[in-house]
Amino acid sequence: xxxxATDKYEKLNIQDNELGRIPKPGEEWEITEExxxxxxxxxxxxxxxxxxxxxxxxxxxxTE
Numbered sequence: 001x002x003x004x005a006t007d008k009y010e011k012l013n014i015q016d017n018e019l020g021r022i023p024k025p026g027e028e029w030e031i032t033e034e035x036x037x038x039x040x041x042x043x044x045x046x047x048x049x050x051x052x053x054x055x056x057x058x059x060x061x062x063t064e
Contacts, residue, residue, distance in 0.1 A: 001036055003050035004028045012045060028053055 005023040008014070015022050018035065031039070031050070039049040 001031060002028055002053040003031055004053050005050055006048060008047050008049050
């Protein structure tokens, strides 16, 4: 699943365990559903570190 970082990593000065660094707010990367649950619900900081990125399909415009 594609996610993007919130500003919580920088505000709390916390490094992401899988990336090995502090992601910038808005930075996108792929994670598992299990990791998403940790980063949004079951972490010891009780905060949301990432948001799901929902890609919308562009409608194809037909010209006739």
